[in-house]
Amino acid sequence: MTCMPGEGWTIAGWVRSSTAPATRFAIAVLCHGQEVARATADNFRQDLVIPGEADGHHAFSVIVPDTKGVGDADLTAFDVITLPDRQRLPLTEQLAAAAHVTIRASIDIIGRDRIAGWLRNEAAPTTRLSVAVMVDGALRHRTLANQFRSDLRDSGLGDGRYGFDILLNPPLSAESDHTVVILCPETGANLPGSPIHFPATRRFNEIFRQHVRQTLGGIASARQRDQALAFLAEQADQLRFQQGREDSRQTATLQHRAAQRLGRTDADAATPPRLLFVDDRAPDPSRDAGSNALLSHMVAACDLHYEVSFIASVMPPSSAAIRQLEDQGITCWHPPAYPTVETLLRSQSNSFDGIYFHRLSNATRYLDLARLYMPGARLISSAADLAWLRLQRESIAENRPELRMAAGQEKVREHMAAWASHAVITHSSVEANLLGAAVPTASIYVVPWHLRLKEPPLSFDLRHGVAFIAHYGHAPNLDAAKWLVGEIWPRVRAHSPGIELLLVGSAMPDAVVRMDEIDGVRVLGHVADLDGFLRSVRLTIAPLRFGAGIKGKVLESWASGIPCVATPIAVEGMSLPPALLPAVASSAEDIARLTCELYENKDLSESLADAGREYIRIRHSEERVRNALERSLGLPRVSTTSK
Numbered sequence: 001m002t003c004m005p006g007e008g009w010t011i012a013g014w015v016r017s018s019t020a021p022a023t024r025f026a027i028a029v030l031c032h033g034q035e036v037a038r039a040t041a042d043n044f045r046q047d048l049v050i051p052g053e054a055d056g057h058h059a060f061s062v063i064v065p066d067t068k069g070v071g072d073a074d075l076t077a078f079d080v081i082t083l084p085d086r087q088r089l090p091l092t093e094q095l096a097a098a099a100h101v102t103i104r105a106s107i108d109i110i111g112r113d114r115i116a117g118w119l120r121n122e123a124a125p126t127t128r129l130s131v132a133v134m135v136d137g138a139l140r141h142r143t144l145a146n147q148f149r150s151d152l153r154d155s156g157l158g159d160g161r162y163g164f165d166i167l168l169n170p171p172l173s174a175e176s177d178h179t180v181v182i183l184c185p186e187t188g189a190n191l192p193g194s195p196i197h198f199p200a201t202r203r204f205n206e207i208f209r210q211h212v213r214q215t216l217g218g219i220a221s222a223r224q225r226d227q228a229l230a231f232l233a234e235q236a237d238q239l240r241f242q243q244g245r246e247d248s249r250q251t252a253t254l255q256h257r258a259a260q261r262l263g264r265t266d267a268d269a270a271t272p273p274r275l276l277f278v279d280d281r282a283p284d285p286s287r288d289a290g291s292n293a294l295l296s297h298m299v300a301a302c303d304l305h306y307e308v309s310f311i312a313s314v315m316p317p318s319s320a321a322i323r324q325l326e327d328q329g330i331t332c333w334h335p336p337a338y339p340t341v342e343t344l345l346r347s348q349s350n351s352f353d354g355i356y357f358h359r360l361s362n363a364t365r366y367l368d369l370a371r372l373y374m375p376g377a378r379l380i381s382s383a384a385d386l387a388w389l390r391l392q393r394e395s396i397a398e399n400r401p402e403l404r405m406a407a408g409q410e411k412v413r414e415h416m417a418a419w420a421s422h423a424v425i426t427h428s429s430v431e432a433n434l435l436g437a438a439v440p441t442a443s444i445y446v447v448p449w450h451l452r453l454k455e456p457p458l459s460f461d462l463r464h465g466v467a468f469i470a471h472y473g474h475a476p477n478l479d480a481a482k483w484l485v486g487e488i489w490p491r492v493r494a495h496s497p498g499i500e501l502l503l504v505g506s507a508m509p510d511a512v513v514r515m516d517e518i519d520g521v522r523v524l525g526h527v528a529d530l531d532g533f534l535r536s537v538r539l540t541i542a543p544l545r546f547g548a549g550i551k552g553k554v555l556e557s558w559a560s561g562i563p564c565v566a567t568p569i570a571v572e573g574m575s576l577p578p579a580l581l582p583a584v585a586s587s588a589e590d591i592a593r594l595t596c597e598l599y600e601n602k603d604l605s606e607s608l609a610d611a612g613r614e615y616i617r618i619r620h621s622e623e624r625v626r627n628a629l630e631r632s633l634g635l636p637r638v639s640t641t642s643k
Contacts, residue, residue: 008065021054026083113171119145120162134181244347273353273635280314282321289552290384296449345373354378363417382425385549393546418442427550428573445632451620454560457535473507476547491592534560542570558612579611
């Protein structure tokens with residue numbers, strides 16, 4: 001029997017016939033001789049099982065609320081009888097001893113998120129008493145005071161197993177008053193120091209802001225300004241620490257770890273692994289392939305039931321970008337609480353299970369910091385492409401010896417990042433093999449990104465033009481545009497004068513803008529509705545002479561049902577099926593010939609378009625991305641029922 005002030009009594013026990021163990025007894029609870037509750041003793045208890053004799057279904061548990069008039073009753077006021085013979089059930093030795101409890105206790109820690117102390121029965125030191133926490137009149141937590149504390153044992157208090165440590169999740173709100181009562185349910189008595197009142201904290205309002213402005217505005221000397229700056233910096237650090245502790249769900253994490261130590265398997269104790277993604281800026285699917293890959297992997301991680309968050313290392317995200325990420329279940333950390341990646345790692349230290357660094361620049365900058373602040377986290381580096389390979393090819397294509405040195409430096413940095421990471425993600429099988437040969441100890445995974453199949457294009461006869469779509473701030477794309485317009489397109493126009501080249505994309509330099517003056521070339525720049533635009537062209541072209549990684553615009557073309565004429569570099573690492581190989585050519589003459597053929601041959605064009613869509617459907621499906629990403633992350637999954 002246990003009492004909860006303001007709630008009532010819980011009365012539990014068991015009854016079984018030794019001669020007829022299959023019989024289920026009805027019981028009644030009496031208080032001062034008056035019946036206050038009834039139940040059937042048919043609940044299961046493992047300790048009541050007798051193999052071959054009793055199945056363990058002999059227990060009962062009854063809650064008698066205060067509304068039944070038992071609020072002022074004590075243990076001696078209750079009786080439990082069987083029905084219909086009204087035989088009185090005996091009290092257990094433990095229950096009888098509880099009627100004579102002499103408590104000795106202390107509350108050592110009391111806060112909005114944690115209550116800790118100890119509780120001992122001086123009359124029966126080998127028994128363990130319960131501790132209950134009531135917040136504003138409602139039961140919030142209950143546990144047994146049986147944790148070991150060496151300080152109690154060393155002070156002569158028996159075996160020292162009288163401690164309790166209760167984490168409140170969520171913590172008590174600072175926006176309102178709270179009254180916390182800590183009591184021993186066996187006696188109904190408060191522990192020393194209980195109840196505790198938590199007043200609401202002062203709100204940060206305009207009156208307070210005005211006071212701070214006036215105070216700071218009245219500072220007249222450099223010494224006072226230094227003191228003010230030091231004080232404000234200290235307070236800002238404290239606020240960020242508090243925010244980090246709250247955002248990291250430290251209380252829930254501690255509860256989960258405590259449950260694991262105690263061997264609990266209940267789903268409610270589990271918390272999903274926390275996975276942080278880091279990139280230069282918030283992903284924008286219309287900007288580049290890297291953004292699409294990063295966003296796809298974050299969404300896949302959400303689907304795997306990880307707790308996913310993101311921080312930008314260079315450019316703070318806009319309000320719209322934050323909303324877009326949060327709409328997909330991704331938390332976006334940003335100023336003022338988290339002005340830098342280091343601020344986030346420091347204030348939420350040891351709380352992330354995995355950190356995914358997108359691009360080499362972020363891996364080289366933050367791997368050591370992550371290892372310092374998150375020693376238990378799995379560190380994953382995602383290489384959008386191998387920069388050293390791209391620079392090396394560029395140095396050969398443009399005969400620029402100075403790029404060879406830059407390529408060598410990038411090669412060392414990329415290999416060191418692979419060596420220092422627990423896992424490396426690349427999108428290209430070719431680059432995975434190169435990196436694996438250079439860093440044999442690295443764990444390298446080829447992980448694609450998801451592309452959805454777009455609305456089918458217009459019919460062949462209604463489509464016109466050949467499109468080159470690119471981000472022209474990227475050196476390989478700018479070189480491809482110059483080669484396309486200077487050498488390939490004159491050959492195309494010589495064979496088919498009516499074909500028009502459409503240059504589409506962002507960051508166009510003046511040299512590209514002026515190409516609009518060339519006959520048969522139209523410069524469109526950024527197109528807001530790229531999907532709609534792709535439905536209207538006959539084919540796309542990707543005449544890259546150097547570069548690295550997987551080319552997103554080639555994949556986008558195939559996803560839209562549009563064939564793409566490409567160089568071997570443009571489709572490197574894609575492991576093309578035989579059906580797509582006829583669209584690959586190397587020389588300006590072969591590219592021009594193939595472009596004209598695809599533009600005029602409906603059957604060949606549609607055959608390649610179908611092969612491209614099938615490639616996207618199989619190689620870039622959500623399931624394939626999830627499975628590959630899960631292997632690379634190497635983190636435990638949490639079932640949907642426990643999230």
